[in-house]
Amino acid sequence: MKKIIKNGTIVTASDTYKADILVENGVIATISKNITDSSAEVVDAEGKYVFPGGVDPHTHLEMPFGGTVSKDDFETGTKAAAFGGTTTVIDFCITNKGKPLQNSIDQWHAKSKDKAVIDYGFHLMISEMNEDVLNELPKVMDQEGITSFKVFMAYKNVFQADDGTLFKTLETAKELGGLVMVHAENGDVIDHLVNKALAKGNTDPIYHALTRPPEAEGEATGRAAQLTGLADSQLYVVHVSCEESANKIAEARKKGYDVWGETCPQYLALDQSYMDQPNFEGAKYVWSPPLREKWNQEKLWNALKTGELQTIGSDQCSFDFEGQKDLGKGDFTKIPNGGPMIEDRVSILFSEGVKKGRITLNQFVDMTSTRSAKLFGLYPKKGTISVGTDADIVIFDPNVERTISVETHHMAVDYNAFEGMKVTGEPISVLSRGEFVIKDKQFVGEVGSGEYLKRARYGKLTSDTDEAALVE
Template sequence: MAKKWIRNGVVVTSSDSFRADLQIEEGKIAAIGKMPENTNDEVIDASGLYIFPGAVDEHTHMSMPSNGTETMPWETETIAAVVGGTTTIVDFAMQAKGSSLTDTIRKWQVRAKGNTAVDYSLHVAITDLTDEILEEIPTAVRLGVSTFKLFMAYKGELMVDDSTMFRTFQKAKEVGALVMVHAENGDVISHLQQQLLAEGKTEPRYHSVSRPIEIETEATHRAIKLAKAAGAPIFIVHVSGGESAEEIRRARASGQAVFAETCPQYLLLDETFLGLPDFEGAKYVCSPPLRAKGNQEQLWNALADGTLQTIGTDHCSFNFKNQKQMGRNDFSKIPNGVNGIENWISLLYTYGVKAGKFSLNRFVELVSTNPAKFMGLYPKKGTIAVGSDADLVLFDPKEKQTITAVNQLQGSDYNLYEGFEVQGIARHVLLRGEVIVKNGKYVGNLSQGQYIHAQPFAAAYTLNAAKGAITAEDKQIETGTAL
């Protein structure tokens, strides 16, 4: 791989902003300083551009089976991601009933292999916890999965009970893993859904009625208390409103290790979109649902004051015409999930940084550095430092555009942010030193994305603490070369 210099740009990290040149060698940042006047290396001019570390989207669902259908594929969605400025994703590998964690990891690597434009790591969502699965958690950690997800919602499908949560917290703590929780009370949601449908209330807007903020707040409180009882850290995903953010704020103030994310849809959209006519509201069905507009300011404040540490897209994309229509006569059957991975960086720069919600450095911290840290990928990912991967976004802060599905790379037939005006786009993007987006166009290939081995969240954890030997086949999974 040829050496490169990126010159004349403003380097922005989570802590500093400064003008410097970057030297890239063997896919990593080799030097930060001043480029020599005479060099035979390739030179990329970044005049007038910011240089960000590539965004790390910690929350995606690519090619995920869901109630008889499947989300948009790795191929289209990761190209859209990198053109928007995302260079690493952490996708949720969903355990099927009766499957082992190792089989789940293998299955997701097969889905991604040769089909991803970005580097990726994995979480495993545990949906069927047996004693054998519980004892397999250390092996999954050794295979590069350091985060596990539990659903308190989707009764009869993905939902786990409190005992499962508590036991998972305990085992994860032993091996330094981090448990992520979807916090909604599934029992109450199921009751409200049945009640509303019996009353003939089938439209998309009743999705949010069946999942009020109190249901999220209660589950957030309960999950936090269970984690405290187990003495384990907890990460709450997709916080959608001020009440649940306040539960997190209160727990953190008491000294508990509680961390959380929100998503662009909760910052920029509100529940009125669910009431759009002609079933258009189905496009905006996700869980937790969009909330009353007043929650937006509370979430922006929670990001600014440190109550929430990260932003992830929860990109879980379906077509409107032939997938969202599954719930035309029953809101509970509308596939839950929205798109957004192509535009989230420009949106957050425009409506976060430019609007004065948080600083440029905090922006980098929220979309890159902190996600990399919590997901066990830092400092390989998430920062600009000597020795880190040269995942870089050369960002033009002046370029303006209007978001529209007509021009998108995402595979779905609509864009959640149709008509939004943004200022600031990714001009060039490098993945481990290779230019894969040039002048806003994807120029890479789908064999470039690699599986990234995540390290345990707890620094005190060592691989020797995990029980069980790693087989030759497991080693292939660990390095992403399986199958």
């Protein structure tokens, strides 16, 4: 059925204006004043913002890690994302050395099939770069539409790749039109510091942070950026948590390197003190990179405001406190890394960012939706509101106040990392390709209605305002 969204204030990355939107056949058909159509359902957005659906470029749904599997799968995770105003997620396929890349992709298709309630795509982990991988990558890009590749510089003896693999991946991405993503922490140094801590009997959750210092993140970020410049390639640094890493990205961009940075709501709203709580409570906040000292928060907000960081991912990777996180009692290295972030990403950025004057409303839309859509080959189908785009739309009340809690969230996990935090602003209704997934804060979507997205190759963005020159 056709829909008319009336009386709302439309906000994109570049514009803010009052208009109606006519939705037909899953796309935006018309944007104009005073649209009328007797055959259309009328949705009144008076007093509300109308945003493009959020694009979360960083999720780990049903991901195996540390002897267990993250709690939210493609059904619960995408439902929670929708409640939070996100209509597209890009999840990570974890690969295995010596095995065809397609094996992992097939596993992720099996995990997501008939489960997702919003649209989704995949990134692909690269753990080795040899002739087999080189020969398979063009097929992966052409047939699967996977055009971004993640290299871990951390998790020694689990995920960590060496510098040679990273550099070869950068060279290959340059040639094929892919975007390389890095988890930037010096895994060798961290491994040494972890062993020293355990030898001294330091096993509490806080030592997860103390053995992964910001210097290790800054060093790895700078190294990855330098290698990107050497390869004349393109790089996206995930989950930037501290000033050291943000500064390295800013330095690289000043040199003209094609380097982009993502941070996450947890680093903007939480700090290292959460990990130093008694009774193992700190384990709830164990993820990598770890939470930092509180002063880093304003450094990250400033980097977002000035454009030195460009996107907000959730790094969603939820584990129950009881039965999963507690695997690490007596040894912080056995605490599964990750937290439940997918649902509160948009609200926290609006409340802590826009409402507190740290970023503009248009910057907020760019960070939560548009920039990721451009970088990851989804724009303009996703990430904006204009005629012909997918009708992924969020009707958002900017004034409603609420308290984040496990009692009211929609994730499958048994705690909320932002428990008790008061936020202003909340998605009221959410449409995916013109159909309501959330209507008046109730789930009305259909499990399995989310579509897999094949993404375009990376096109270099020559400035913060240029459109992506996407390579078909």
